Amino acid sequence: MTTVYDVPADKLISRAAAELKEKPEITAPEWAAFAKTGSHKGMPPEDPDWWYTRAAAVLRRVYVDGPVGVERMRSVYGGSKNRGSKPNKTVKGSGSILRKAVQQLEAAGYVTTHKSGRVVTPAGVSFLDGVAYSIVSESA
Numbered sequence: 393m394t395t396v397y398d399v400p401a402d403k404l405i406s407r408a409a410a411e412l413k414e415k416p417e418i419t420a421p422e423w424a425a426f427a428k429t430g431s432h433k434g435m436p437p438e439d440p441d442w443w444y445t446r447a448a449a450v451l452r453r454v455y456v457d458g459p460v461g462v463e464r465m466r467s468v469y470g471g472s473k474n475r476g477s478k479p480n481k482t483v484k485g486s487g488s489i490l491r492k493a494v495q496q497l498e499a500a501g502y503v504t505t506h507k508s509g510r511v512v513t514p515a516g517v518s519f520l521d522g523v524a525y526s527i528v529s530e531s532a
Contacts, residue, residue: 394525396455408448408523409441417500418447421492430485432473447493451502451512454494455520459509465490 396404412418420443428436429446439445453468454460469485494510497503502516512520 399524405448409444413444432471455512458511459506461509
């Protein structure tokens with residue numbers, strides 16, 4: 393049986409993002425066109441569909457690392473902040489973006505709350521494993 397671990401993450405995320413875009417529960421907020429993904433970034437993302445890519449990446453991250461909370465995911469999506477002549481400093485990513493993405497994935501039925509964080513539901517596992525299977529079957 394093909395799982396998320398059997399395919400490259402970039403292919404899985406891009407394919408899952410395309411399928412999540414068709415779900416009515418997953419929609420980019422109005423402010424998403426202007427928001428940076430963290431204080432370490434200089435500009436907002438250039439891709440107009442970046443919200444779906446981030447939601448797919450968050451779903452994969454919850455699948456792989458779960459149970460996981462928003463604060464721990466902020467560390468994953470953080471980066472190095474350029475502070476001019478001072479040494480760079482590692483900062484966390486935007487919590488609002490991750491929180492809203494997880495809430496939308498909960499509304500879609502792919503993620504649920506566990507006592508120690510968020511975990512993927514059987515529907516979420518089936519969705520991601522189905523995407524992984526379609527990637528493997530195309531390359532074979």
